[in-house]
Amino acid sequence: MSRAQRITVLGATGSIGLSTLDVIGRHPERYEVFALTGYSRLNELFALCIRHAPQYAVVPTALAARQLQDDLRAAGLGTRVLVGEGGLCEVSADPEVDTVLAAIVGAAGLRPTLAAVEAGKKVLLANKEALVMSGALFMQAVHRSATVLLPLDSEHNAIFQCLPRDCASGLDALGVRRILLTASGGPFRETPLSELAHVSPEQACAHPNWSMGRKISVDSASMMNKGLELIEACWLFDCAPARIEVVVHPQSVIHSMVDYVDGSVLAQLGNPDMRTPIAHALAWPERIESGVAPLDLFSIARLDFQAPDEVRFPCLRLARQAADAGGSAPAVLNAVNEVAVAAFLDRRIRFPEIASMIDEVLNAEPTIAVGELETVFEVDARARVLAEQWLQAK
Numbered sequence: 001m002s003r004a005q006r007i008t009v010l011g012a013t014g015s016i017g018l019s020t021l022d023v024i025g026r027h028p029e030r031y032e033v034f035a036l037t038g039y040s041r042l043n044e045l046f047a048l049c050i051r052h053a054p055q056y057a058v059v060p061t062a063l064a065a066r067q068l069q070d071d072l073r074a075a076g077l078g079t080r081v082l083v084g085e086g087g088l089c090e091v092s093a094d095p096e097v098d099t100v101l102a103a104i105v106g107a108a109g110l111r112p113t114l115a116a117v118e119a120g121k122k123v124l125l126a127n128k129e130a131l132v133m134s135g136a137l138f139m140q141a142v143h144r145s146a147t148v149l150l151p152l153d154s155e156h157n158a159i160f161q162c163l164p165r166d167c168a169s170g171l172d173a174l175g176v177r178r179i180l181l182t183a184s185g186g187p188f189r190e191t192p193l194s195e196l197a198h199v200s201p202e203q204a205c206a207h208p209n210w211s212m213g214r215k216i217s218v219d220s221a222s223m224m225n226k227g228l229e230l231i232e233a234c235w236l237f238d239c240a241p242a243r244i245e246v247v248v249h250p251q252s253v254i255h256s257m258v259d260y261v262d263g264s265v266l267a268q269l270g271n272p273d274m275r276t277p278i279a280h281a282l283a284w285p286e287r288i289e290s291g292v293a294p295l296d297l298f299s300i301a302r303l304d305f306q307a308p309d310e311v312r313f314p315c316l317r318l319a320r321q322a323a324d325a326g327g328s329a330p331a332v333l334n335a336v337n338e339v340a341v342a343a344f345l346d347r348r349i350r351f352p353e354i355a356s357m358i359d360e361v362l363n364a365e366p367t368i369a370v371g372e373l374e375t376v377f378e379v380d381a382r383a384r385v386l387a388e389q390w391l392q393a394k
């Protein structure tokens with residue numbers, strides 16, 4: 001058998017990072033951890049380094065790096081600690097690395113993920129915000145470097161599994177009519193509309209089916225997550241937004257579907273546990289054990305489907321608007337959403353104001369063409385300033 005695959009886990013201390021390390025730990029003969037990165041949970045990062053003995057760890061500041069380096073040395077480990085975005089890009093592009101798992105949350109993941117793409121690594125993408133911000137440029141970089149880009153997001157991983165192995169020819173040639181993107185509807189699917197102004201961050205983060213980081217949990221509660229996923233799917237599968245239909249499916253057993261012109265609809269099912277798409281993408285085109293329990297259809301008993309309610313979930317409409325507008329609009333949508341979610345988690349705004357803020361900033365900003373990465377970062381920075389001004393003025 002060939003040597004173990006060397007893996008960099010960007011965002012190792014997060015929900016996806018930990019699930020990935022759980023799967024990797026089940027297959028030591030196949031996978032070796034090359035680098036682990038963290039941001040605020042540095043005790044957790046230290047514990048992960050002890051368990052996986054990576055060659056590198058990356059932290060945000062020089063002070064944190066010195067502390068972690070001393071602790072690792074005292075524990076007898078040779079792991080080298082690098083700092084900041086430069087360190088993240090270094091461990092993504094290192095010639096020794098085979099696969100990069102992109103699981104940093106938000107815009108902060110864009111440069112390190114692109115560094116992995118440009119270095120031709122196999123990239124397993126959880127960080128949907130990177131693709132939303134810079135879709136055209138990101139996909140150009142993927143094609144230029146002939147990178148294998150595999151989706152970890154459960155819906156996109158499901159769609160990937162429901163498409164033929166060679167899908168480079170485009171959806172028309174494959175006979176695909178529509179992509180059916182499933183959504184759980186989150187914790188507020190049935191909450192009376194009058195109560196949404198009073199929901200707490202804790203309620204928003206209590207997802208009925210999935211255990212996830214706080215930002216994506218709030219995105220799921222507002223259905224902005226589905227909006228970002230709609231844009232993500234357009235780029236991953238080279239598809240117009242109109243071809244993607246969002247289907248609310250509260251049980252989260254079907255992770256998405258592909259509807260073909262002959263009337264066949266292919267679905268991927270499984271328990272809602274991210275270790276399934278992670279194991280799929282890690283081993284693709286092979287299959288490996290993930291630790292996920294077999295699906296028990298008898299205990300699930302029924303599967304329900306509903307159309308999404310865009311009055312309850314205006315973020316979905318706003319994301320579709322940004323997807324249709326193209327250019328800089330998705331980057332603006334993403335940046336304002338990041339500021340709005342942080343403000344909601346800090347209890348500075350109420351839940352429905354997430355959508356109000358995005359609506360106002362998105363509609364006030366002219367959409368411009370995005371020809372280079374620096375423009376994406378300028379658009380992102382300006383949208384954050386406008387979002388902060390909205391917060392100050394309210």
Ligand code: NDP
Nearest residue numbers: 011013014015016038039040041104105108126127212213
């Ligand atoms: P978490 O918040 O649990 O983890 C985020 C990770 O990113 C942590 O390792 C965190 O470090 C790190 N991080 C945060 N900010 C920065 C920064 N500025 N620079 C460098 N690293 C940073 O999020 P999730 O694991 O839930 O989600 C990660 C990504 O995967 C998101 O883009 C999300 O949309 C996507 N995703 C997640 C799913 C899930 O089930 N959780 C499903 C599908 C997609 P630290 O913890 O040390 O602060």
Ligand code: MG
Nearest residue numbers: 153154155229
């Ligand atoms: Mg998803």
